[in-house]
Amino acid sequence: QKEVEQDPGPLSVPEGAIVSLNCTYSNSAFQYFMWYRQYSRKGPELLMYTYSSGNKEDGRFTAQVDKSSKYISLFIRDSQPSDSATYLCAMSDNDMRFGAGTRLTVKP
Amino acid sequence: DGGITQSPKYLFRKEGQNVTLSCEQNLNHDAMYWYRQDPGQGLRLIYYSQIVNDFQKGDIAEGYSVSREKKESFPLTVTSAQKNPTAFYLCASSIRSVGVGQGNEQFFGPGTRLTVL
DSSP states (O other), X not given: OOSEEEOOOXXXXXXXXXXXXXXXXXXXXXXXXXXXXXXXXSOOEEEEEEESSEEEEEXXXXXXXXXXXXXXXXXXXXXXXXXXXXXXXXXXXXXXXEOOOEEEEEEO | OOOEEEEOSEEEEOTTOOEEEEEEEOSOOSEEXXXXXXXXXXXEEEEEEEETTEEEXXXXXXXXXXXXXXXXXXXXXXXXXXXXXXXXXXXXXXXXXXXXXXXXXXXXXXXXXXXXX
16 A cells, blocks of 8 residues: 555546545654645646645645545635646655645646 | 756666766755656655765665765766666755654756656
């Protein structure tokens, strides 16, 4: 079993939809949780950074962490074609671990 | 502008050759990292460095070597011993290394795509 599991998709939604991206993990020591956006042939860009359980909102993006279920989510409201990218979850305590990424396409 | 630069963007290697990928940061970050990204797989850590003149092996260090002579620079050499080097290579940095509390989020460069001919 991988330490971090992320559905690779692909996920295709119409413009304006609410997108839900998720990761599960097995290491209960993880305390820091991140979401990265990666456009094709580019480096990942940090979107959200959260510590422990709870929600964090930044514009159209909301990151949610449920440590009891070992489950994190990223919600994108009013999705735009420019949101089309691969989204990577990451988490750390002493080591950083990344999910494989979910490819998202937002169709106009 | 502060950031991380990687060069070259594309690199081609013949069998049996060593090649070196450049990574420079002007963020004054202590820690630097090299990852390899293959389709359908998460980022895999090759090497990391928490401080100048010190570096540690990651999960897939075999066939790779690094140096950290300056805080700003962390070059990666892909040696001929790496049997399957074709991949997208990403360099990252963070204020401190993981496990030291806040400030361990990593910031990435644009990547180098290495292809073996």
